[in-house]
Every structure is written in C-alpha cells, then in structure tokens.
Amino acid sequence: MFVLTVDQRKSRTAADLVEAAMTALNRDPGRPLRLAFDRTAGDEMQAATESAATAVGIGLELAASGHWSVGIGVGGVREPLPSNTRAAAGEAFERARAAVTAAKTAPGNIAVSGASPLAGQAEAVLQLVAAVTRKRSKLSAEAGLLISEGLTQQEAASRLGISQQAVSSRLHSGLWHECRRAAEVGVVLLEGADA
Incomplete structure (x- = not known):
C-alpha cells in the first residue's frame, strides 16, 4: 500500500490550498484511491492507494507545483481500512509521516520511506523529476x-x-520525454518496494 501525506508549504503566509486540492484529487477517476484525501491537520492532507502509478502521479504533480511537501509511505496498513484516513493506521501511514517531514528539506520537496532499498531508489528518481519539472519555463x-x-x-x-x-x-x-520515462521507472521501483 502507498500512503501520501501532503503538507502545504508556507501555509502561514499563503491562502489555504488544501480544500481545493482535495476536491480535485478525490474527483479524478483516473487515480484510484483506497482512502480518499482527507484533511489530517490544519494544512495537511492524506490518502491511500494500492497503485504505485497513482502515488507517483499525484506526488509529482503536487511536489512540482512548489506548494506542497509530499511524503510517500510504502508498507502494510491495518485492515479493514476505516472510512477516512484520520482513523487509519499501519506501517505505510507511519512511513508517510516520516517521509513528509523529510520532504520539507528534500530536493523537489518529495520523499519516500519504505523498508526496501528500492524505496530510496524511487525517492532519488522522483526528486530528480520534481526538481527538473520546477525549473521548466x-x-x-x-x-x-x-x-x-x-x-x-x-x-x-x-x-x-x-x-x-x-x-x-x-x-x-x-526534458518532457525524459521525465516521463523517469517517472515510469519511479513507478516500477515503488511497486518493487511494496512487493
């Protein structure tokens, strides 16, 4: 399972972006979520998905915007899942919390935490893609x-x-084509980290 914990950057000096982001992300049928995005703190939201592609797509989109720090936690979750993320628990949620803290100072403001070394490799790829994306004209x-x-x-x-x-x-x-291919590698690495 993949858990995304997302924290709005500079939230004390900027408008609250959480509600609009949650609404848009939760309405996207192309990105399957086991638990929809839910506000877990003042400027933070969290969701869970079984799809590495969904975790990478959402993570890169948010991190590349410059408005968010994104943590992706890889691991098990306590089943059955509750109806909202605030009540959920398990390794993936704990790792997502550690990852979002690391993302605040990480390149591209994205980080991955998982037991497998593949999680660290996925993190390196995603940080590179997010950093390149931010530098585009x-x-x-x-x-x-x-x-x-x-x-x-x-x-x-x-x-x-x-x-x-x-x-x-x-x-x-x-570097659009190169970043697309690198993101695909990130998906494969995350899938391996969750195997």
Missing part, C-alpha cells in the same frame, strides 16, 4: 501540459499558435 510547461492531455505536437502547436517545431523545441528544453 512557462512556455515549456504550457506545451508539455497539452501533450500530457493527449494532444499531438501538431494539435498543441495549433492551440498555442506556434509551429510544431516550436512545440518540439519546448518539449526538448523541458
């Missing part, structure tokens, strides 16, 4: 998000009012 991010939505480069170019070559250049400078 606005133009590169704009093109990459359209490609991530399933548009072709030609369709993205048409939507942005630029050439297909310009879209390709933006994807190249933002």
Whole structure:
C-alpha cells in the first residue's frame, strides 16, 4: 500500500490550498484511491492507494507545483481500512509521516520511506523529476501540459499558435520525454518496494 501525506508549504503566509486540492484529487477517476484525501491537520492532507502509478502521479504533480511537501509511505496498513484516513493506521501511514517531514528539506520537496532499498531508489528518481519539472519555463510547461492531455505536437502547436517545431523545441528544453520515462521507472521501483 502507498500512503501520501501532503503538507502545504508556507501555509502561514499563503491562502489555504488544501480544500481545493482535495476536491480535485478525490474527483479524478483516473487515480484510484483506497482512502480518499482527507484533511489530517490544519494544512495537511492524506490518502491511500494500492497503485504505485497513482502515488507517483499525484506526488509529482503536487511536489512540482512548489506548494506542497509530499511524503510517500510504502508498507502494510491495518485492515479493514476505516472510512477516512484520520482513523487509519499501519506501517505505510507511519512511513508517510516520516517521509513528509523529510520532504520539507528534500530536493523537489518529495520523499519516500519504505523498508526496501528500492524505496530510496524511487525517492532519488522522483526528486530528480520534481526538481527538473520546477525549473521548466512557462512556455515549456504550457506545451508539455497539452501533450500530457493527449494532444499531438501538431494539435498543441495549433492551440498555442506556434509551429510544431516550436512545440518540439519546448518539449526538448523541458526534458518532457525524459521525465516521463523517469517517472515510469519511479513507478516500477515503488511497486518493487511494496512487493
């Protein structure tokens, strides 16, 4: 099982983003959650999933935004699961707590904790992807998000009012393809850490 504990960064000086983030994440049918995101403290939320791809996708999205510190805990949970995350317990929840604390000062503000050495390897990959994602230019991010939505480069170019070559250049400078492949490696490593 994978538990995400997510803490809003600079919450004392910024608007509360937790409610809007929880609503958006809990409504996404493409990301199966065993326990939906729930506020566990003032500026913190937590969820559980059996899908490494879901944990990586959500973790990278939130960490790369710069607004969140993300901890991913890998391990067992006490079954049966309760109806909300605040009442849940087990190794994955304990490890997620340790990971979110580490994420506050980690590269890319993402950390992974699990018993297997593969958890540490997954953490290294995810930190790299999150750090690269944060350094992208606005133009590169704009093109990459359209490609991530399933548009072709030609369709993205048409939507942005630029050439297909310009879209390709933006994807190249933002290391979009490399980051996508690295995130896939992170998923495989997390799956191995939970085996």
